[in-house]
Amino acid sequence: MTMYTFGWCSEIQQAEKLKDLGFDYIECALVSLNLENETEFAARLPLFMNSPLPVSAFNIFFPGDLKVVGPEVDEERLQRYIYKAAKALNQVGAKNVVLGSGRSRNIPDGWEQNRSEEQFTQLLSRIGEEFAGTGVTLVIEPLNKKETNLINSVSEAVRFAKQINHPSVRVLADFYHMDEEKESLQTLIDNQAWLQHIHLADTGRFSPGTGQYPYEQFVAALKASGYEGMISAECTIRDPETDQRDSLAFMKRVFA
Known part of the structure; x- marks a missing residue:
């Protein structure tokens, strides 16, 4: 019997409702913790630590103005942010944190691909080291080309993860981005050893x-692929009253 747990990407205020609907966890935006503002962070953290539904996953790792590739990388700010993120994620008890952050990782015009890939590899290595022993795994999210020009497929994400080869760095497969990029579903099987999280x-x-x-x-x-673990719906809601309930029923049925 394959074991899946189902979550929904939403703000922490929705945790109670999602629990009542029968979800296993909630996935929130890491940026909503306001890590760089001590006062706001101190006020926000308890909401996540005392959530009625476990905050097992986070997404939106970096604020859009915190660049991780290109000439504007602020190493000190980046280092501080990653340190704070690791500590906060550990306190909340999160298992996975998604590195999408298309704006942060977008390669600026005139900046070399090779240099960007080097910067991104260093970033992953730094996060892997910071996450060691926290119980948190960073999952690299491939995004479609409309959202970023760095890592647009599961296989590309896996190439970076393999370079780092750190137990705290794995890969996410997002059905929406795969569909946008017309990526073959065979990639799920080919890269099975590296899959750690799913978005639908x-x-x-x-x-x-x-x-x-x-x-x-x-x-x-x-x-x-033998995947077992977390599956989160990350989508736009048309009807808040029925969409989440109906989607959970659909996901449970289709994955049964």
Whole structure:
């Protein structure tokens, strides 16, 4: 029996509602903790630590103005941010944190691809070291080309993870971005050893079960990969009253 847990990407205020609906966890934005503002962070942290539903995952790792590639990288600010992130994630008890942050990692015009990849590799290495012993895994999220020009496929993300080869650095597969980039579902099987987290959406980036995405094939590939673990819906909601409930029922059914 394969073990999956289902979560929803939302703000912490939704935790109670998502718990009542039967979700296993909530996935929140790391930037919503306001790590760089001591006063706001101190006020926000208890909401996550005392959440009625475990905050097992976080996304949106970096604020958009904190660049991780290009000529504007502020090493000291970056180092401070990663240190604070590791500590906070450990305190909350998170298992996975998603490194999407398309704006932060976008390669600026005129900046070399090679240098960007070097900077990104150093970043992953730094995060891996900082996360060692915290119980938190960083998962690299491939994003479609409209959102960033660095890492647009699962296989590219895996190439970076392999270079680091650190137990705290793994990869996420996002059905929406895979569909946008027309990435083969075979990549889930080919890169099975590196998969640590899954994001789901459906046509138009709406909630799972409302569109035409080939869910049966996706689930078959994921099962063939032997993946077990967290699966989060990351999507736009049209009807708050029914979308989350219906999507959870759909996800449980299709992954059963």
